[in-house]
Amino acid sequence: MSTTEPVEDRAAVLAGVGGWVPPHVVTNDDLSAHLDTSDEWIRTRTGIRTRHRVSPGMATSDLAVEAGRRALDSSGDDRAGAVVLATTTPDRICPATAPDVAARLGLAGVPAFDVSAVCTGFLYGLATAAGLIATGVAERVLLIGADAFTTIVDPTDRSTAVIFADGAGAVVLRAGRPEEPGALGPVVLGTDGTLSHLIRVPAGGSRQRSLAPTHAPGEQFFQMEGRDTFRHAVDRMATASRQAVAAAGWSMGGVDRLAAHQANARILHAVADRLGIPAEHQLSNIAEVGNTGAASIPLLLAQSAADGGLEAGHRTLLTAFGGGLAWGATTLTWPKLSAG
Amino acid sequence: MFTALRDILVGPFKVDPEKVTPEATLEQLGLDSLSVVELSLILEKDLGVSVTDDELLQTPTIGAMAELIGERGAPV
Numbered sequence: 001m002s003t004t005e006p007v008e009d010r011a012a013v014l015a016g017v018g019g020w021v022p023p024h025v026v027t028n029d030d031l032s033a034h035l036d037t038s039d040e041w042i043r044t045r046t047g048i049r050t051r052h053r054v055s056p057g058m059a060t061s062d063l064a065v066e067a068g069r070r071a072l073d074s075s076g077d078d079r080a081g082a083v084v085l086a087t088t089t090p091d092r093i094c095p096a097t098a099p100d101v102a103a104r105l106g107l108a109g110v111p112a113f114d115v116s117a118v119c120t121g122f123l124y125g126l127a128t129a130a131g132l133i134a135t136g137v138a139e140r141v142l143l144i145g146a147d148a149f150t151t152i153v154d155p156t157d158r159s160t161a162v163i164f165a166d167g168a169g170a171v172v173l174r175a176g177r178p179e180e181p182g183a184l185g186p187v188v189l190g191t192d193g194t195l196s197h198l199i200r201v202p203a204g205g206s207r208q209r210s211l212a213p214t215h216a217p218g219e220q221f222f223q224m225e226g227r228d229t230f231r232h233a234v235d236r237m238a239t240a241s242r243q244a245v246a247a248a249g250w251s252m253g254g255v256d257r258l259a260a261h262q263a264n265a266r267i268l269h270a271v272a273d274r275l276g277i278p279a280e281h282q283l284s285n286i287a288e289v290g291n292t293g294a295a296s297i298p299l300l301l302a303q304s305a306a307d308g309g310l311e312a313g314h315r316t317l318l319t320a321f322g323g324g325l326a327w328g329a330t331t332l333t334w335p336k337l338s339a340g
Numbered sequence: 341m342f343t344a345l346r347d348i349l350v351g352p353f354k355v356d357p358e359k360v361t362p363e364a365t366l367e368q369l370g371l372d373s374l375s376v377v378e379l380s381l382i383l384e385k386d387l388g389v390s391v392t393d394d395e396l397l398q399t400p401t402i403g404a405m406a407e408l409i410g411e412r413g414a415p416v
Contacts, residue, residue: 045372231381231393
């Protein structure tokens with residue numbers, strides 16, 4: 001491992017992007033067949049029309065490998081000195097999923113680990129990847145956000161089953177200069193553990209395991225307090241966005257694209273409204289893919305880069321919020337890339 | 341205050357104007373619990389009124405809700 005540049009001059013620069021969703025599509029009508037809901041109800045209350053679901057036996061690592069390969073292809077170089085996987089749905093409790101993913105991408109031997117920050121995982125992963133580059137641990141980092149969220153959602157819970165979905169997105173970050181297009185701006189991160197109960201899967205961890213070998217019905221599933229989550233999501237994403245934009249020396253009016261965690265169309269609308277970012281500057285794919293957890297932002301970036309919604313030179317604001325509670329935001333000027 | 345609240349319900353929330361009466365309940369207007377959070381955010385941003393979604397949910401009718409918002413200092 002060589003470090004030819006002084007650490008303080010280094011920036012993490014976006015070099016590749018890719019996304020992947022499993023082929024199985026679930027429509028609102030499919031869900032209405034076994035839930036007390038309808039296509040109209042889901043569309044008007046969440047903005048979601050379809051979402052993708054893993055097929056039986058498919059795991060988060062399978063999604064991550066597909067997206068990771070596409071991001072590496074997009075970067076024009078299949079090497080990476082580290083692999084970071086942001087996920088809420090690892091293949092199993094132990095060990096981490098990232099080493100499997102790295103090995104399947106031909107990267108066995110590199111440092112690889114998971115980051116757990118629920119729907120803000122990609123933002124935490126960006127800061128982590130930038131740190132690996134700044135400290136000289138790696139010259140190039142493959143950061144993947146992947147979630148098989150449907151595997152932890154209660155299929156009979158109307159409030160979450162219609163929203164959460166499966167997918168993966170990935171970026172390659174390389175060592176570069178702060179003034180380059182694609183250089184990651186200051187990253188704003190925060191948490192509030194006094195509100196960890198708002199978004200959780202109660203069973204499966206050490207607390208439940210030390211109490212009893214079995215768990216109460218439903219506790220293995222993802223639970224979310226909708227109203228409180230909505231309010232905090234809007235507050236935290238708007239505040240973190242303002243902080244990140246200010247730290248970058250930008251103004252909110254100078255933001256060309258907002259890439260917010262695709263939580264729910266109504267949250268996205270409320271955040272953009274607070275920030276004064278017009279609809280034509282908001283990237284969105286929630287109608288087609290739903291809320292894909294840690295995959296949400298990189299999948300959105302990959303799809304937007306591919307469909308022309310995101311072009312080189314766009315000053316782009318990223319923000320996310322999720323369980324923890326955890327939130328974050330950062331900025332970058334979109335570089336010239338081939339979409340993965 | 342009722343007029344200002346009606347304008348918000350008819351505008352951003354796309355509620356049928358004929359349904360917005362002082363006696364109407366949120367349920368009758370087809371608004372779900374997240375709508376109350378959205379309403380709270382709009383009241384804060386557009387009218388500078390701080391009313392929580394919990395407080396709004398406790399009002400039995402749109403008329404009572406308008407009264408609460410008015411008490412918090414919103415322009416009539």
